[in-house]
Amino acid sequence: MTDTLKPRDGKDAEAAVQWALAEGKALELVGQGSKRAIGRPAQTDLTLDLSGLSGITLYEPEELVLSAKAGTPLAEIEALVAAKGQQLAFEPMDYAQILGAFAGRGTIGGALAANLSGPRRIKAGAARDHFLGLTAVSGRGETFKSGGRVVKNVTGYDLCKLIAGSWGTLAAMTEVTIKTLPRPETEQTLLIRALEPQRAVEAMTAAIGSSCDVSGAAHLPAGVAARIPSGEIAGAGGAVTALRLEGFAPSVAHRKRMLEPLMKPFGDLVSVGEMVSQALWRAVRDVTPFAASRNGLDRPLWRVSTAPSRGAELAAIVAKRAEAQMLYDWAGGLIWLALDPSDDAGAALVRRAVAAIGGHATLIRAPASTRAAINVFEPQDAAVAALTKRVKESFDPKGVLNPGRMWAGV
Amino acid sequence: MSVAMPPPDRAVLARRDRIAAALSAIVPGEGVIAGEREMRPYESDGLTAYRQLPMLVVLPETTEQVSRVLKYCHAEGIKVVPRGAGTSLSGGALPLADGVLLGMAKFNRIREIDYDNRVAVVEPGVTNLAVTQAVEHAGFYYAPDPSSQIACTIGGNVAENSGGVHCLKYGMTTNNLLGCEMVLMTGEIVRIGGKQLDAGGYDLLGVITGSEGLLGVVTEVTVRILKKPECARAVLVGFASSEDAGECVSRIIGAGIIPGGMEMMDRPAIHAVEEFVHAGYPLDVEALLIVELDGPQAEVDHLIARVEAIAGDCRAATCRVSTSEEERLLFWAGRKAAFPAVGRISPDYYCMDGTIPRARLPQVLKRMRELSQHYGLAVANVFHAGDGNLHPLILYDANKPAELERTEAFGADILRLCVEVGGVLTGEHGVGVEKRDLMPAMFSEVDLAQQQRLKCAFDDKGLLNPGKVFPTLHRCAELGRLHVHAGRVAFPDIPRF
Numbered sequence: 017m018t019d020t021l022k023p024r025d026g027k028d029a030e031a032a033v034q035w036a037l038a039e040g041k042a043l044e045l046v047g048q049g050s051k052r053a054i055g056r057p058a059q060t061d062l063t064l065d066l067s068g069l070s071g072i073t074l075y076e077p078e079e080l081v082l083s084a085k086a087g088t089p090l091a092e093i094e095a096l097v098a099a100k101g102q103q104l105a106f107e108p109m110d111y112a113q114i115l116g117a118f119a120g121r122g123t124i125g126g127a128l129a130a131n132l133s134g135p136r137r138i139k140a141g142a143a144r145d146h147f148l149g150l151t152a153v154s155g156r157g158e159t160f161k162s163g164g165r166v167v168k169n170v171t172g173y174d175l176c177k178l179i180a181g182s183w184g185t186l187a188a189m190t191e192v193t194i195k196t197l198p199r200p201e202t203e204q205t206l207l208i209r210a211l212e213p214q215r216a217v218e219a220m221t222a223a224i225g226s227s228c229d230v231s232g233a234a235h236l237p238a239g240v241a242a243r244i245p246s247g248e249i250a251g252a253g254g255a256v257t258a259l260r261l262e263g264f265a266p267s268v269a270h271r272k273r274m275l276e277p278l279m280k281p282f283g284d285l286v287s288v289g290e291m292v293s294q295a296l297w298r299a300v301r302d303v304t305p306f307a308a309s310r311n312g313l314d315r316p317l318w319r320v321s322t323a324p325s326r327g328a329e330l331a332a333i334v335a336k337r338a339e340a341q342m343l344y345d346w347a348g349g350l351i352w353l354a355l356d357p358s359d360d361a362g363a364a365l366v367r368r369a370v371a372a373i374g375g376h377a378t379l380i381r382a383p384a385s386t387r388a389a390i391n392v393f394e395p396q397d398a399a400v401a402a403l404t405k406r407v408k409e410s411f412d413p414k415g416v417l418n419p420g421r422m423w424a425g426v
Numbered sequence: 427m428s429v430a431m432p433p434p435d436r437a438v439l440a441r442r443d444r445i446a447a448a449l450s451a452i453v454p455g456e457g458v459i460a461g462e463r464e465m466r467p468y469e470s471d472g473l474t475a476y477r478q479l480p481m482l483v484v485l486p487e488t489t490e491q492v493s494r495v496l497k498y499c500h501a502e503g504i505k506v507v508p509r510g511a512g513t514s515l516s517g518g519a520l521p522l523a524d525g526v527l528l529g530m531a532k533f534n535r536i537r538e539i540d541y542d543n544r545v546a547v548v549e550p551g552v553t554n555l556a557v558t559q560a561v562e563h564a565g566f567y568y569a570p571d572p573s574s575q576i577a578c579t580i581g582g583n584v585a586e587n588s589g590g591v592h593c594l595k596y597g598m599t600t601n602n603l604l605g606c607e608m609v610l611m612t613g614e615i616v617r618i619g620g621k622q623l624d625a626g627g628y629d630l631l632g633v634i635t636g637s638e639g640l641l642g643v644v645t646e647v648t649v650r651i652l653k654k655p656e657c658a659r660a661v662l663v664g665f666a667s668s669e670d671a672g673e674c675v676s677r678i679i680g681a682g683i684i685p686g687g688m689e690m691m692d693r694p695a696i697h698a699v700e701e702f703v704h705a706g707y708p709l710d711v712e713a714l715l716i717v718e719l720d721g722p723q724a725e726v727d728h729l730i731a732r733v734e735a736i737a738g739d740c741r742a743a744t745c746r747v748s749t750s751e752e753e754r755l756l757f758w759a760g761r762k763a764a765f766p767a768v769g770r771i772s773p774d775y776y777c778m779d780g781t782i783p784r785a786r787l788p789q790v791l792k793r794m795r796e797l798s799q800h801y802g803l804a805v806a807n808v809f810h811a812g813d814g815n816l817h818p819l820i821l822y823d824a825n826k827p828a829e830l831e832r833t834e835a836f837g838a839d840i841l842r843l844c845v846e847v848g849g850v851l852t853g854e855h856g857v858g859v860e861k862r863d864l865m866p867a868m869f870s871e872v873d874l875a876q877q878q879r880l881k882c883a884f885d886d887k888g889l890l891n892p893g894k895v896f897p898t899l900h901r902c903a904e905l906g907r908l909h910v911h912a913g914r915v916a917f918p919d920i921p922r923f
Contacts, residue, residue: 022921032920038910068921078676079783079814101682137623144629145601156908160876161869166781167594168813168853170587170636171861171868172895173877174600177632181624198682221542227565227656229721267725274722323621325542349623376626394626399616404628406883411876413908422627 020063026151026159026190032064033188034157036416045184045418047087047123051130053115055183055421056392057384066125069190074165077102081148081165082196086125086189093124097196105197106143107134109301114317114381116308125189131181134301135232135260138224138324138346140197144180149193152179154186155412165193178407184418185426186411200262204272205232205293207249207286208257208279213237213328213344216257219282220347221325223259228275232260233347234300240343243305248292257282260297300345306354308381315341315354316361316382322375324349333369338362353377363390370394393422429476429517429859431893434524438504442481445504449484449526452494459483468527471512471519472574473860475776475830480507480521487532489607489615489645496643497613499526505889506611508639510550510582513574515777516858518586518638518894528643530581536560537646543621544651545604550581550644554588557649566651569596572854573762581644587636589854591687591761594812595720596652598854600635605648608634608641611885621648633880638856639891641884658686658720659730660757663737664711664744668692671713672787674740675811678717681736683729685812686720689761692791694806695768695819702767705760708744715811716757764808765819772804772821776833780844781853784814793843794818801836803829815853816844842867857895865897874898879905 021043023029036043044060046052047067067087074083077100084093090108097103108127112119128150133142140146149163162175179186208219216235224230234257241249241256249256259275261268272287279285288296299305308314322330327348334340334353340362343352355362361382370377376394379387396404401423408415408426420426438445442460450458459465460482470477481504486492499506505525512519521527533549536557540546541564546557554575557568571590572578578588584606589598596602605619618634619625634641665671671690678685691699691714700707707714715737719729730747737745748754760767768775782790791807798805804821818840822833841851841861845868851861865874874896881888882902892899 024921028920034910037908076783076785078680079785080679081783131624131629133624141597141601142624144632145597154876157910158872158876160873162873162877164781164848164850164868166783166814166849166853168589168598168781168810168815169850170589170598170854170856171851172857172865172873173633173880174587174636175633175877175880177600177629177635178880180632181627181629186628198679198684201682225541225544225653227653227722264725264728266728267722270722270724321622321624321626323540323543324623325540346623374620375622378626396627397617399610399614400618400627400630402614403610403616403630403883407628407630407880410879410883410906413906 020065022065022068024068026069029066029069029188029190030153030157030159033153033155033416036062037157037414042419043416045188047126048089048121050117050122051111051126054111054380055387057388058418058421060419064188066188067123072096073191077196080167080196081193083165083191083193084124085191087123090122090124090127091120098199101199102196103199104146104194105136105140106132106146107136107301108132108143109134113302113304113307124192124194128180128189128192129182129184135234135297135345138233139231144177146195147176147180147192148195150176150179150189151191152187152189155414155416159190163193167195183421185408185422186417188417201264202268203260203262203290203293204268205288205296206259206272206275206279207288208283209252210254211235211257211283213331213342215282216255216344217325217328217348219257219279220259222278223275224347226275226278228261228271229263230259231262232258232297234258235344236305237342240305240341244296244299246292246295248288249296258296260293300343303343303352305343306352314381315357317380318353318355318362318366318377319380320351320353320366320370320375320377322349322351322370322373326373327351330369330373330375333372334365337365360390361386429862431478431522432899438524439481445502446482448498449482449495452498453484453486453491457485468509468512468521468529471514471517473515473517473858476517476520476859478521478523480527481524483527483529485529485532489609492609492643492645493613493615495528496609496611499889500611500613500887503887503889505892507891508643510579510585511553511577513578513582514586514856514858515779516852516856516860518856518858520859522893530579533581533645540621541566545621545648546651547646547648548580550584550647551579554578554580554583561651565654567654568649569602569652570599580647580649584635584644584647585637585639586856589815591689591810594688595684595686600632602650603631603635603647604650606631606634606644607646609643609645611887611890619648638858638895640881640895641890655686655720656722657726658718658754659726660716660718660748660754661730661733661737662746662757663715663717663742664708665713665715666711666741666743668713668791669788670741671715672784674715674737674742675784677736677740678733679812681732683732685717687716687718688812689716690714690809690811691761691764692807694804695764695808698767698771698806699760699764702770703760703763705756707760711743716761761808768806768819768821773823773825776820776822776837778818778820778837778840779815779852779855780841780849781813781815782844782847782849784811786847790816790843790847794840797836797839801832803833803836814849838864859894862895863897875905882906
């Protein structure tokens, strides 16, 4: 059991990093620890628990901005903005189910550090696209800020982008400002049944390449669809391809009328209303068909990002050589890939498929021993790896913050 | 010119002929320009108040040439200033007397259009509008639309993170990119991202975007293209006060409506524009709002009715809805001609670019009127109302003694005011040389040092576009020095478990 430091405010956090720097200690950064099992097992001496930095400090719905201390629970922020008819448009996923943790946990700092997103990624982007400003402590033990509290700003380097998705390896965020957006008035989802993956990708490509403003496009092969907790989805049996329409009611109805004839050639169509649609997309977002079983014998789970039109092709390369199950989101651009357990969690095969098609793969779920032995994040070519290392050193020259979580030596 | 640039390196200038010969070997033919007259077109960018002839101009055509030019300059300690079309409004492409100006205009090909993945792969010298023109026959377009879009290039858009009137709904450049190829100052070529929606690893693309040519030279860009909305209609609303107009904007957003564009003009801007364009703008109002709704027909009709109702509730003095495409374009014609219209009524004008929390608009406008009296210079305001990006246009005459200096002082006061009310120095035009010395109004020394350390990770000798963005230049070794507070940290105070 390692020691835990729990700062009460930004000053404490700064002092903690300064102390670690002076003592030559490495810190593991956590909020509520909901994504702790992702990445290479960290070689750290102490835990820096930032969940004490909590509270929403500014929310102006009409300016579309919200500021909060980094350890503020994401659920608290989502509830507050929902009460004002708004949302975090990047639809942050909850890793709890696939990691076998408690649902609904996680902090805003964690959501940004992991650059979370969801099915709406195809339209609204990821956390990085909604990250306006930050105050953080670098691995040098210095508190710095970047960005601002307005939605349009190009003053200085956009360090928010760099911190988003850096998994706590560059700086410990203490306060952040994000963009909020109106919540859609309603939603509907159009379902096409029994498509093969390649055909499903073609349907999704046609749908999101239309003017119908589709805000979610996912394909669930038969065995995967069966695990969606909804009669309309699982009950019918077979594969399901889902296309989401969100917005004002007259607009959703109009776009549904436009989308139906476009999708007709692919198969029979069924549409589901708000309740079922919401449940379906939450399940897709959180990848619940691949939820952890809690017996510790879960199959390795990969998250693969590729050119959407080539998603099925990439998955087929893997499926030819291994027992694999897939869930396709982002019109084929995001593939969740569950493989049978093996020494390398299927890394050699997955990396080969990614190299052939393009994109990158991250091993999201695997035993710690596996994550310590292989590359969890996509290996980088020499020039990008060297640049990545120099960027890390510019923020954290002594490797105080989450050293090695993304790559050895970073 | 009232901005100090890094002192020219005499040793480099003394070697000018040899450098020109070495660069000519890398970029043969007419790739190196050394004659004063031929270099004259490159002496300034869109911020014409600042001028400087470069030591040499180099116009490479291939990534390999860019790589070799940079590698050579890195080895020889020669500064490099990258340039796209030279439309920067902040002096981002202002040459250095001892620097090579690296013009990227010959990188003007569209390499690939992939409708299935909704991307275009383009070279950085392709103009913003050319991307849309290349895909519009298929019903697609490239969303960011800075007002210089006919001339400005994608490479420049990446450097400046350009916006435009539609960025509240569709985002800035940074939200519309998926990948790039970039050459570092050492000549190393790095590829980031691709056609997938997220790049793996650190978001290097995110930090290159808006880095104002200080981190690397982009040689290829993968941009997202979007399907064109089914239709667009605009509402033109006049108000007796800027407060009413501001309230209307807030209520529209509060109603969950994100318009495709939402622009505001103040009285001086309305009058200048109407005299020039005859768009039918009302002249007896203090503020004019253009609200454009785009999307499916049913959605646009539904929202136009709601916006009309909100405008009525906010005491609109006039309200007109476009009934045809011609009328919609006429509403916009005025706004789009705002800069030249102001140019007609004044010998010169200086365009500012701060962003403020929108609720502070009436206070900012009032203070701006006071400043206008204080400096004896008129100001007209156009405003991207949805996102709080304010473009005050200061009217001046460069031929009058000291008037430019007074204008710059007035401009600096406006930007400090933006920061004071919770806003920022620049919403879309960049810091460049123009706002460089104002950076301390927004950032502490620690903030600026961290940004410069990041630059060191890309450009260890500080040779790429130095003198821009940062008010004080530090050597990387000095920035990297670590002050460890051994034994002096009040660690025991922190709760520990």
